[in-house]
Amino acid sequence: MTPPFPPPPFPPPMGLIMEVTHRCPLQCPYCSNPLALDPVASELPTEIWLRVIDEAAALGVLQAHFTGGEPLARRDLPGLVNRAVKAGMYTNIITSGVTLDDRAMATLQDAGIDHIQLSFQDIDPRENDRVGGYEGAFAKKRAAADRIRGAGLPLTLNFVIQRHNAGRVADMLDFAEDLQAERVEIAHVQYYGWGLKNRAALLPTRAQLEDTTDVVEAARERLRGKMVIDYVVPDYHAARPKSCMGGWAQRFINISPAGKALPCHAAESLPGFTFPNVRDMSLAEVWESEPFRRYRGTDWMPEPCRGCDRRELDWGGCRCQAFAIVGEAGVTDPACELSPHHHLMGEAAEESAAPAPPFIYRRMGALVAG
Amino acid sequence: MSASASTIDPAAVPRLGTGMKLRFDQVRGAWVVLGPERLFLPDEHAVEVLKLVDGTRSVAAIAAALAEKFAAPAEVIEADIGPMLRDLQTRGAIRL
Numbered sequence: 276m277t278p279p280f281p282p283p284p285f286p287p288p289m290g291l292i293m294e295v296t297h298r299c300p301l302q303c304p305y306c307s308n309p310l311a312l313d314p315v316a317s318e319l320p321t322e323i324w325l326r327v328i329d330e331a332a333a334l335g336v337l338q339a340h341f342t343g344g345e346p347l348a349r350r351d352l353p354g355l356v357n358r359a360v361k362a363g364m365y366t367n368i369i370t371s372g373v374t375l376d377d378r379a380m381a382t383l384q385d386a387g388i389d390h391i392q393l394s395f396q397d398i399d400p401r402e403n404d405r406v407g408g409y410e411g412a413f414a415k416k417r418a419a420a421d422r423i424r425g426a427g428l429p430l431t432l433n434f435v436i437q438r439h440n441a442g443r444v445a446d447m448l449d450f451a452e453d454l455q456a457e458r459v460e461i462a463h464v465q466y467y468g469w470g471l472k473n474r475a476a477l478l479p480t481r482a483q484l485e486d487t488t489d490v491v492e493a494a495r496e497r498l499r500g501k502m503v504i505d506y507v508v509p510d511y512h513a514a515r516p517k518s519c520m521g522g523w524a525q526r527f528i529n530i531s532p533a534g535k536a537l538p539c540h541a542a543e544s545l546p547g548f549t550f551p552n553v554r555d556m557s558l559a560e561v562w563e564s565e566p567f568r569r570y571r572g573t574d575w576m577p578e579p580c581r582g583c584d585r586r587e588l589d590w591g592g593c594r595c596q597a598f599a600i601v602g603e604a605g606v607t608d609p610a611c612e613l614s615p616h617h618h619l620m621g622e623a624a625e626e627s628a629a630p631a632p633p634f635i636y637r638r639m640g641a642l643v644a645g
Numbered sequence: 646m647s648a649s650a651s652t653i654d655p656a657a658v659p660r661l662g663t664g665m666k667l668r669f670d671q672v673r674g675a676w677v678v679l680g681p682e683r684l685f686l687p688d689e690h691a692v693e694v695l696k697l698v699d700g701t702r703s704v705a706a707i708a709a710a711l712a713e714k715f716a717a718p719a720e721v722i723e724a725d726i727g728p729m730l731r732d733l734q735t736r737g738a739i740r741l
Contacts, residue, residue, distance in 0.1 A: 289684060337670060431681050457662065499735060
């Protein structure tokens with residue numbers, strides 16, 4: 276007879292993703308934030324973020340990611356970064372760069388920031404500014420890249436790929452090489468939230484995707500050992516799903532501006548969950564909470580995942596995509612060709628052959644009002 | 646990996662990549678390599694090599710130090726660490 280011992284604690288998370296605000300000067304139509312944005316009045320106060328940072332380090336988190344919205348919109352960002360540095364975590368800021376002026380750069384450098392990821396919407400300045408909905412953004416981003424370089428920090432450039440810029444990936448990689456970036460992300464839009472809302476305006480054709488893949492593979496060969504190129508593809512032309520977040524609640528904790536603790540930034544879209552809030556729970560309790568355990572590991576899996584030899588490689592794909600496309604979070608990601616719902620992805624992908632509709636820009640209240 | 650890709654000039658001086666850090670994590674009781682949005686838990690052999698990567702020691706000097714520490718022939722160690730250094734370079738952990 277087995278004694279009723281509690282299950283052993285799950286290995287600690289590797290990364291803490293802090294969405295410190297949903298405020299942002301840009302209005303990208305594929306923003307990864309939820310459609311219902313957290314208003315500024317709901318944002319966590321400094322002292323709770325500081326407590327969460329300390330708890331993360333004690334729990335075993337190795338990397339602290341500050342993102343948003345635009346994390347620089349929070350005036351207390353340097354203090355938060357410094358706390359994470361002092362706690363021994365590797366610190367990373369994901370920024371649009373348009374407000375990274377000399378003063379902001381100096382303050383973050385003094386705080387001990389380890390790395391900055393700078394996002395671009397395109398390599399063509401006019402298109403970059405059109406997609407971000409911000410006149411002059413490209414020039415500011417270009418200046419921010421020089422400031423990051425000037426500070427001696429490692430630089431990652433992030434280019435978000437969609438049907439309007441998929442033909443310019445080679446130019447993006449040349450630009451990154453000229454800047455001697457350590458790392459570049461060629462990241463196709465992921466179709467959740469705003470991206471899903473704008474899918475018909477953004478999703479590339481299969482031929483466009485294959486072209487970008489060829490360009491990336493050739494550059495990887497040429498730049499091996501000099502620049503790391505991370506490549507993220509859209510799920511709609513895929514045969515197998517991505518290992519979303521490295522598995523549900525296996526590597527990351529994501530905190531929303533209002534303090535909601537989530538296994539990923541899109542999980543708020545799932546019905547039937549009451550996610551814990553760091554205002555009233557420690558991160559250690561969050562990590563063992565029921566929402567975090569629900570799709571962790573392989574026990575929850577239905578067929579065809581359960582008997583699949585890739586179940587611990589892709590962890591069944593993405594729960595948010597299963598819900599968005601199939602209407603059920605607990606089924607195989609329809610991006611997998613073994614899913615009985617895979618045809619839904621192919622049907623959606625046909626949008627990419629039609630003319631692109633205009634963007635619905637990401638704005639507070641953009642959808643509520645309409 | 647081809648033979649040429651894993652052969653390394655013994656005079657080459659590896660250094661950690663920009664923004665890469667080797668740290669001992671108390672919670673896991675393990676060494677970790679932390680970098681821009683990536684991390685590795687290196688195996689015990691890689692840890693011994695990485696501890697000696699300081700931007701001044703050459704590959705030959707690293708091999709000699711390991712040969713002394715583990716009482717093994719330096720040329721054997723040098724041959725062993727070549728592919729490992731190439732792998733760490735590909736991951737961006739070190740520069741050669």
